[in-house]
Amino acid sequence: MTQNDKPEGKAGIGKWLAVSLAANLFLAGIVAGTFLVGPPFRGGPPPRPPMQMMVMEASGKLSPEGLQKLQDFADEFEDNFRKTLASMDSQRESIRVALLREPFDAAEFSRALDDMHVHFTQSRTQINQRFSDVVSSLSPADRKRLATVRFP
Structure with missing residues (x-):
């Protein structure tokens, strides 16, 4: 086993858990916002006739x-x-x-x-x-x- 193959230990796992938690919260916010408020603002005025x-x-x-x-x-x-x-x-x-x-x-x-x-x-x-x-x-x-x- 080389130096690069060593597991990072508890500190390394904690970093990945924090990143995963942040990503999941971000996605949950998008989903909840879409259901509660509607689709994201697309910008600009409504189209003219x-x-x-x-x-x-x-x-x-x-x-x-x-x-x-x-x-x-x-x-x-x-x-x-x-x-x-x-x-x-x-x-x-x-x-x-x-x-x-x-x-x-x-x-x-x-x-x-x-x-x-x-x-x-x-x-x-x-x-x-x-x-x-x-x-x-x-x-x-x-x-x-x-x-x-x-x-x-």
């Missing part, structure tokens, strides 16, 4: 008038989209009822899903038409600059 991100990217590229039209549409879009999602509650309830019905009626369930899809698609079509109207009202130069902006 997609249309607002487009407006931010268009800022400095479009004329002030064009940017204002885009901002007005983004505000309108976010408002309408929230209302659309809220109005879909009746469709969600129809889906829930169809899922709980005994005996299960696959046709009723399929109709409920289709109704939700139609409602959402109609709303999206209206939003797209409004956006088209806004873009049509922009100057040719603003439309060219808007083409360089990422769409949501």
